[in-house]
Amino acid sequence: MAPEDRPEPDRIAGAPHPRETQTLIGQDAAQAEFLEAYNSGRLHSGWLITGPRGVGKATLAWKIATFLLAEPPQDGGLFGAPPPPTSLNVDPDHPDAHLVQSGAHPRLYVVRRPFDEKSGKLKTEITADPVRALKGFFHLSATDGGRRVVIVDCADEMNVTAANSLLKELEEPPANTTILLISHQPAGLLATIKSRCRELRLGMLTPDDMQQAMQSAGIVDAEAPALAALSGGSVGEAILLHNMDGLALYSDLIKLFSGMPRMDRTIALALAESCVGVKNAARFGLMLDLIDLFLSRTARAGIIGEPHQQAAPHEALLLVRLSPHDVAARAWAALAQELTDRSRHGRAVNLDPASLILDMFFKIEETAQKFAAS
Structure with a gap:
């Protein structure tokens, strides 16, 4: 199967991929919390993005990744430090945003369930190989300069070997690196992984946010109330049920x-x-x-x-x-x-x-x- 025809484990069928979602609805508090940490100059190297399924965790992770990759260095440079950013939004025409959208950014690495060539299906868990490949990514991306970002979607799917391999990277992260772990059920993660990350928790969407999100997804008004009730405030679940x-x-x-x-x-x-x-x-x-x-x-x-x-x-x-x-x-x-x-x-x-x-x-x-x- 050609790479472009393979299913993506981090995409809801019939919905845009999280990297393609420009607007994150109903999670302003989480965005503000990350931005405050960034502007403080004390950004954690590990972030655990938690919350129910379908409330925007992956969208936020990609939004943060694009922001970090596009932001200029904070060391001041020749013309002094730029003013602190007030939003995670990045102009879609920014070169780094283009690279993220194309899946070709040299300083971004995504860990997710790999494709099994023998079975022709996605594996049921994140195995050790994609995590171990981080070492090569860190080595190669260091020559490019700038911040490096890793997205793990989702951390709940890592097997024991993969989790232990990731723990080693969290214990001694390379300089200027941010690792974003997405988790629907953080209670099942290794305590040592959780202790090395700052948690960023997303809540369920309000009825008004759900209505706005479903309209953005093209769900007709007649179905919206029932989908909102059944999905319990998760727009991802609502889209899946609709499709x-x-x-x-x-x-x-x-x-x-x-x-x-x-x-x-x-x-x-x-x-x-x-x-x-x-x-x-x-x-x-x-x-x-x-x-x-x-x-x-x-x-x-x-x-x-x-x-x-x-x-x-x-x-x-x-x-x-x-x-x-x-x-x-x-x-x-x-x-x-x-x-x-x-x-x-x-x-x-x-x-x-x-x-x-x-x-x-x-x-x-x-x-x-x-x-x-x-």
Whole structure:
């Protein structure tokens, strides 16, 4: 497969790559925090950019990288120090911005899941080789002068060997180097990696920010409220759901579960079998994600009551009927964790998708029989 035809592990299908996203919505505080650190003259060499999926972490990392590569030296030079920057924005016509967009900047290195030539697919984890190649990058880029930047997207995907190799670079980083680690679940990272980075945390988008972000992504207004509800303030998840027709599939799940405490076996079997086969692999993954979202929303309903925004017709009434109190909420939350573990194991051992999904449906039915209000 030609390099330009290979899938990119850090791109959401159907959406621009983070390096191509010019405007970062809803994360002004994080941008200001980094800019303040830069202007202080005490910039950390390691930054851990954390937060939920799809809220702009990768976009911020590329924005920071472009800014650092384009900024003139702060040593003053012949004409004195330039005024401190007030924004991370860089003119798209700047030579360094052009190089970043083309993927050819000599002082930028990106660590991500590599492509496996044998299988013709992306590897499931970041292996040691891309991290070990940093040594060669640091050596070659040093001759070019200027600041060097590394983006790791995402750090959660590093295997143990890769993580230990990166730790060595964080312990003794070369001069004038910034390493940006993106993490959705920083709790799973090595404590020694976290201790050598300054954390920059991004929050969920507000409803107004979500609306603006989805409009920028070309999502029509009629779908926006339901996508916002289902994605939980993550524009990345909203785009993914939109591109994969996730709202329709979630509505099918709501119809199935609306018959609880008894579900229609015929509908359940049809939904499960729709995920079988190589061509339906993406639908299988989406189905598992949507089941997890349904369980999370059901558990939340037992604590806070009917959700303010519905992700599907009749969803709100169903959730409060299945989860009428806090005891039910805890049971649904426990089931969510159990089924998440079950789905991970099932996928790891290549369990038949239909069997796995049907088993999950039956577990949901069992819990509904205990708590569903009549």
